[in-house]
Amino acid sequence: MDTATKVPGFWNLISEGMYLNDIPSAKLSLSPLSPLFGRVQADEGPPEISGGSGGPRDYMVTLQLNAIPFIEQFLGPQKVSSGFYPVGGVSVLNLQERPAVAFRNPFDTLVLHVTQAALNEVAYEHRMPRAEPLVWPFGHFDPVVYNLGQTLVASLAQTNYVSKIFVGHVLHALTSHLVYSYGGVRVSSPPSRGGLSAQQMRRATDFLEDNLDGNIDLQQVAEVCDLSVSHFARAFKQTFRRPPYKWLIERRVDKAKQLMMDSRLPLADIAIRCGFGDQSALNRSFKRICGVAPGVWRRTTTPG
Numbered sequence: 001m002d003t004a005t006k007v008p009g010f011w012n013l014i015s016e017g018m019y020l021n022d023i024p025s026a027k028l029s030l031s032p033l034s035p036l037f038g039r040v041q042a043d044e045g046p047p048e049i050s051g052g053s054g055g056p057r058d059y060m061v062t063l064q065l066n067a068i069p070f071i072e073q074f075l076g077p078q079k080v081s082s083g084f085y086p087v088g089g090v091s092v093l094n095l096q097e098r099p100a101v102a103f104r105n106p107f108d109t110l111v112l113h114v115t116q117a118a119l120n121e122v123a124y125e126h127r128m129p130r131a132e133p134l135v136w137p138f139g140h141f142d143p144v145v146y147n148l149g150q151t152l153v154a155s156l157a158q159t160n161y162v163s164k165i166f167v168g169h170v171l172h173a174l175t176s177h178l179v180y181s182y183g184g185v186r187v188s189s190p191p192s193r194g195g196l197s198a199q200q201m202r203r204a205t206d207f208l209e210d211n212l213d214g215n216i217d218l219q220q221v222a223e224v225c226d227l228s229v230s231h232f233a234r235a236f237k238q239t240f241r242r243p244p245y246k247w248l249i250e251r252r253v254d255k256a257k258q259l260m261m262d263s264r265l266p267l268a269d270i271a272i273r274c275g276f277g278d279q280s281a282l283n284r285s286f287k288r289i290c291g292v293a294p295g296v297w298r299r300t301t302t303p304g
Contacts, residue, residue: 014111017050017051017100019047023044025041025044026041027040027041029041031155031159033164033167033215034164035113036112036171037111037112037113038110039108039109039153040108040111041108041109042106042107049101050100050102051100057094057096057116058114058116059114059115062109062110063088063090063110063145064089064107064109064139066107067087068089068107069105071085072103073099075094075097076098081138083139089141090136090146092135094133110149112152112174114178119175122172122176122230123183125228130183131178144177145177148173149174151170160278161284163215163248164215165221166245167217168219169243169244169245172229195236195238196225196235200226200227201239203224203225204236208251212248213274213275232244252276253290256270256282256286260301260302261302267279267283270294
């Protein structure tokens with residue numbers, strides 16, 4: 001088995017349970033931006049029924065990126081499903097129920113580690129009862145999970161083009177969807193608690209400004225404001241009319257403009273100083289916001 005990074009606890013359960021070390025073609029690609037998702041691929045299925053040894057009171061959510069012609073799913077000794085799993089097929093597995101699978105086909109699966117604490121936080125912020133247990137028909141297609149999952153898959157392939165704070169938004173959106181659609185919770189509209197206070201605005205913007213060249217995540221900014229991720233994300237957007245990751249990109253572009261005006265630094269160096277993964281990432285964001293490429297803007301705006 002080939003792994004992209006060191007395997008932490010949850011992923012050891014996946015690796016051992018799926019016998020990935022016994023499959024020569026198996027590949028586990030973990031995100032360097034978050035420990036909560038990764039991609040598992042192989043040219044053949046596990047050599048035997050995967051181990052269902054149990055785990056913490058959390059969930060494993062799987063999204064099939066390739067169809068599996070026939071798969072059997074178990075919770076402990078009980079078979080709970082069998083048959084075809086399509087592209088976009090989703091399974092939600094409570095780790096305490098000792099989930100296991102049996103199949104022989106090649107597979108390509110996005111795996112999400114969804115903690116009960118994250119589910120509770122979303123429910124609490126919306127003044128709803130806890131979403132427990134999560135229920136979804138095994139292997140059925142979910143367009144929301146599929147489309148958000150494709151964004152996470154793209155982030156695995158192009159880590160220079162996305163940020164931790166953006167990935168945090170996608171994961172938060174997924175968690176909220178699981179609470180509403182899988183947790184049996186129904187609300188007409190979330191309660192509004194207003195935007196950030198003046199002090200929280202200053203704390204958030206100061207922290208973001210101080211870390212324009214760093215890859216910070218949503219949790220870090222929320223903690224600076226003494227808020228949960230759910231509350232902070234909603235309050236920030238209400239205050240600034242844009243989510244934190246968009247605000248951060250706009251400020252990075254502003255900093256790039258300033259550096260282009262005040263220095264002769266190459267665009268590649270400016271991109272790194274402003275927190276972009278490389279020059280192409282700067283080009284893409286700059287053109288989306290300003291309408292022209294940074295090189296064109298520099299030639300037409302700065303003297304000489």
